[in-house]
Amino acid sequence: MNKKIIVLFRNDLRLDDHPALWHAAKSGVILPVYIHNEQFSMCNTAQSFWTYYSLQNLQATLDDYNTQLILRKGEVISEVLQLALDTEADAVYFNERFLPTERNEDEQLTNILQANNIEVKAFYGDSLFNLSNIQNQQNKPYAIFTSFYKRCLQEPVRKPLGQPTNIRAFPTKVSSLALEQLQLLHGNWYHKFHHYWNPGIDGAMEQWELFVERGLFDYQDKRDYPAKETISKMSPFLAVGNISIRLLWATCQELIDDEDNAIFSQQIESFLRQLIWREFSIYQLLNYPTFSTDSLRSNFQHFEWEPHSIRLEAWKTGQTGYPLVDAGMRELWETGYMHNRVRMVVASFLVKHLLQPWQEGYAWFEHTLVDFNAANNAMGWQWVSGTGIDSAPYFRIFNPSLQGEKFDADGAYIKKWVPELALLPAKYIHAPQTAPTAILEQAGITLGDTYPLPIVDHKTARARALERYNAIKKA
Numbered sequence: 479m480n481k482k483i484i485v486l487f488r489n490d491l492r493l494d495d496h497p498a499l500w501h502a503a504k505s506g507v508i509l510p511v512y513i514h515n516e517q518f519s520m521c522n523t524a525q526s527f528w529t530y531y532s533l534q535n536l537q538a539t540l541d542d543y544n545t546q547l548i549l550r551k552g553e554v555i556s557e558v559l560q561l562a563l564d565t566e567a568d569a570v571y572f573n574e575r576f577l578p579t580e581r582n583e584d585e586q587l588t589n590i591l592q593a594n595n596i597e598v599k600a601f602y603g604d605s606l607f608n609l610s611n612i613q614n615q616q617n618k619p620y621a622i623f624t625s626f627y628k629r630c631l632q633e634p635v636r637k638p639l640g641q642p643t644n645i646r647a648f649p650t651k652v653s654s655l656a657l658e659q660l661q662l663l664h665g666n667w668y669h670k671f672h673h674y675w676n677p678g679i680d681g682a683m684e685q686w687e688l689f690v691e692r693g694l695f696d697y698q699d700k701r702d703y704p705a706k707e708t709i710s711k712m713s714p715f716l717a718v719g720n721i722s723i724r725l726l727w728a729t730c731q732e733l734i735d736d737e738d739n740a741i742f743s744q745q746i747e748s749f750l751r752q753l754i755w756r757e758f759s760i761y762q763l764l765n766y767p768t769f770s771t772d773s774l775r776s777n778f779q780h781f782e783w784e785p786h787s788i789r790l791e792a793w794k795t796g797q798t799g800y801p802l803v804d805a806g807m808r809e810l811w812e813t814g815y816m817h818n819r820v821r822m823v824v825a826s827f828l829v830k831h832l833l834q835p836w837q838e839g840y841a842w843f844e845h846t847l848v849d850f851n852a853a854n855n856a857m858g859w860q861w862v863s864g865t866g867i868d869s870a871p872y873f874r875i876f877n878p879s880l881q882g883e884k885f886d887a888d889g890a891y892i893k894k895w896v897p898e899l900a901l902l903p904a905k906y907i908h909a910p911q912t913a914p915t916a917i918l919e920q921a922g923i924t925l926g927d928t929y930p931l932p933i934v935d936h937k938t939a940r941a942r943a944l945e946r947y948n949a950i951k952k953a
Contacts, residue, residue, distance in 0.1 A: 704886060
C-alpha cells in the first residue's frame with residue numbers, strides 16, 4: 479500500500495531538486511502543504527510580496543500534476559498534527575531549516591508526530607554541503623572564510639535531483655485557504671516590484687539563463703560596478719527556494735569542464751566563491767544561534783552607539799547628502815534590491831558615519847529586501863561593522879564619495895536613482911557640495927532644498943568612529 483505523505487513547503491517553493499518532495503514522490507501519494515506562521519513570518523515586507531507570488535506560481539505548477547497546494551495559517555506544529563490526523567497521513571517529509579527558532583520548531587514537530595506514530599523524514603535541501611560535518615582540525619567551527627572555502631572545495635556537492643516525473647495526489651479532498659487569506663500583503667507599496675521581478679519557479683530559470691548568457695563570463699571583472707548588468711540577481715529566488723543552489727553549482731561546473739570555456743573559468747569560479755560565502759553565513763548561524771541579533775565580538779557590548787531617529791530616517795529614505803548612499807537606499811525602496819557593493823557602502827555609512835547600531839540596518843533590510851535571508855543579512859552587517867567573525871577591520875571606513883568615483887565613475891547609477899542630480903557633471907556628482915554655484919544652478923540644484931547637504935562631515939565622522947572603536951579595542 480502506498481504511503482500517504484504530507485510534504486511541507488517552507489523556503490523551498492519549487493519542484494526541481496526538492497529532496498523532501500523527490501523522496502515522497504518515490505514512496506507514496508502526496509499532500510503538498512504550506513503553513514503561514516505569523517509568529518515567525520513577517521507580513522507586508524518586500525519578501526512577503528515574493529512569497530505570495532511564488533506560492534501562486536507553485537500552485538500553478540502543481541496543477542499540471544493535478545495536485546493541490548494546501549494552504550493553512552496558524553501555529554505550525556498544531557496545524558501539521560491536526561492535518562496529519564485528519565487525513566490519516568503515514569508520514570511528514572520536509573527539508574531542514576537553519577534559523578534557531580525554525581530548528582526548534584522542527585524538532586518539536588518531529589517529536590510530537592513520532593509520538594503519534596507518524597513517520598518523519600528531514601532532508602538538507604537549501605545548502606551545497608552538509609554543514610554540520612564541516613569542522614577544522616581541532617573539531618571546531620571554521621572562523622576564517624578562506625579556510626572554510628578551501629575545505630568546502632574538498633567536499634562533494636550532490637547532483638540536483640531534478641523534478642519528480644510523477645506526483646500522485648491524495649485520493650481525498652482536503653480543505654485549503656485561498657492564497658489571499660494568508661494575508662501576506664497589505665496596502666499597495668509592493669505593486670511596483672512587478673516592474674522589476676518575476677517571482678517563482680519560471681522567473682528563477684529565466685533570470686538564471688539570462689545571467690549565464692550576459693553576466694557570468696565577466697562576473698569577476700564587473701561585479702563591483704552597480705551600473706553594469708553583470709550580477710546574477712539570483713538571491714531573491716534562492717531566499718525563498720524558487721531554484722536550487724545545487725542547480726546553479728552544477729551548471730557552473732559543467733561550464734568550467736567545457737574546454738571551450740577555459741578562458742572564463744576564473745570568472746565562473748568567482749561566482750562559485752560567492753555561493754560558498756552564502757554557505758559560510760548559514761554555517762555561522764548554525765554555530766552561533768544569536769548571530770542575527772547579537773554582535774559576536776563581545777567587546778562590542780561596550781560600544782557607544784548614538785541612536786538618532788532623524789539620521790536613521792534620512793538614511794532609510796536616501797536623504798543623507800551622499801549620492802552613492804542615497805542612490806542605494808532609493809534603489810532598495812523602489813525595487814526591493816540593492817547592488818552588493820552599494821550594500822557595503824550604505825551599511826558602513828550607517829554604523830560608522832552615523833554610529834547607529836547595526837541591528838537597525840538589519841531590521842530595515844529585513845523589511846525592504848526581496849532577497850532577505852537572516853544568515854546572509856547578519857553576515858553582511860556583522861562583517862561591515864567589524865562585530866563578527868572574519869569581519870572587515872573596524873578601521874576600514876568607506877568614504878562614500880571615493881567609492882562612487884571608483885565604482886560609478888560617470889555617475890550612471892547615481893543619476894538613475896537620484897534624478898535630481900542627473901544634470902550635474904560627473905566631476906561633481908559624487909560630492910555635489912564641492913560644485914561651484916554656477917554649476918549647481920545650471921543643473922537645477924539648490925543644496926539643502928532640491929538635494930540635501932551632507933548630514934555629517936566624512937572626516938569628522940571617521941575620526942569619531944575610530945575614537946569609539948579604539949575605546950573598546952582592548953576590552
